[in-house]
Amino acid sequence: MGTSKSSVAGKVNGSIPWQQSDLIWLAIHRNLSPGYVLGIDAYLTDGGWKPETRIPGPAGTRRGD
Numbered sequence: 001m002g003t004s005k006s007s008v009a010g011k012v013n014g015s016i017p018w019q020q021s022d023l024i025w026l027a028i029h030r031n032l033s034p035g036y037v038l039g040i041d042a043y044l045t046d047g048g049w050k051p052e053t054r055i056p057g058p059a060g061t062r063r064g065d
Helices: 005-013 020-030
Strands: none
Touching: none
16 A cells, blocks of 8 residues: 555554545455445455446556556
């Protein structure tokens, strides 16, 4: 995620708020839904989160951009 261990720990324990960029990174790189990270989703489905549409990466990173 590009942040320190203490920053991630603070986000996990609720003392530091999650940023949108954190949630996008976790969805893309760790297959975790934003709802799961925020404690909204009660469970993960078998095999992890399956978004109906692919979450795009940062602009200019896809082939053809």
